Amino acid sequence: MIFMKNNSDKNRKIRNDIILAAAILVIAVAGLLFLNATKESGSYVVVKIDGVEKYSYSITDNVTQEIITGENGEHTNTLVIKDGKASVSTANCPDGICVGHREISFVGETIVCLPHKVVIEVQKETENQSLDAVV
Amino acid sequence: MKNKTKKISFLGIATSVALILAYIEAILPPIWTAVPGIKVGLPNLIIILILYRFGFKEAVIVSGIRLIIVTILFGNAMTLAYSVAGAVLSLLVMGILKKTDKFSTVGVSIVGAVCHNLGQIIVAIFLFDTVQIGYYMIVLAITGTIAGVFIGVGSSLLLRRTENLKI
Secondary structure, eight states: OHHHHHHHHHHHHHHHHHHHHHHHHHHHHHHHHHHHHHOOBOSEEEEEETTEEEEEEETTSOEEEEEEESTTSOEEEEEEEETTEEEEEEEOOSSOHHHHSOOBOBTTOEEEETTTTEEEEEESSOHHHHHHHHO | OHHHHHHHHHHHHHHHHHHHHHHHHHHSOOSOTTSTTOOOOTHHHHHHHHHHHTOHHHHHHHHHHHHHHHHHHHOOHHHHHHHHHHHHHHHHHHHHHHHHTOSOHHHHHHHHHHHHHHHHHHHHHHHHTOGGGGGHHHHHHHHHHHHHHHHHHHHHHHHHHTTTOOO
């Protein structure tokens, strides 16, 4: 009898586990579908260093820009914009995640270099321009 | 008294095993470089073991000491912010979920993994002042769930094997 109770208790927990995992996955997939449905090509590539906007380029430009950060300028990431897509070609950060990141071109896509506090983001329009529009 | 000594030594050993697991995970090549932060979360095996064998307080102690040691050995202020946010949110939610007694270690560990990612993403959003980083959370929720299943099954095996261990 005790065994039976334990067993049904276990089954109930496993059922709850599956519901939980399914719920998380459904929400995630819904999020992915939503992002895919609403994604649009960006017009600008903005480089933020430590949260502050430093460079801004049109995505149609051909740009090779060395982004220098760090107290003594010892950190570098090379931003390349070509054929309407932005990527990082070289960097001297320890993990190299930004270099391995695929090219970005849609609004809201980012390449992040955590060690250098650099964020490269595709935007619809630059923040300055949207301010101008208000003024 | 004797039990207390045993318990302290067991928690000490558990802390060092969690440290080693974190180190092993750190030297493994990244699973998918396009999204940073994807990992199995091996130290969570130990945290769940402690959570179930001893309780929430002990799990917090082991996790906290592990974080302090990792930061002294390998980290800096920034990695500490990420680790603390991940660990606090993950432990808190795992503790609550375990208390409801409605989920097995698999459910607890899934939520732990996803909340760990969530905590770190929240810190990243604040540090970088860029909400778009939150998009990573979608992918991390999926990989976190998969990792959570493995860790949950693993820790349930670990719990069963250490059942007869008198501490």
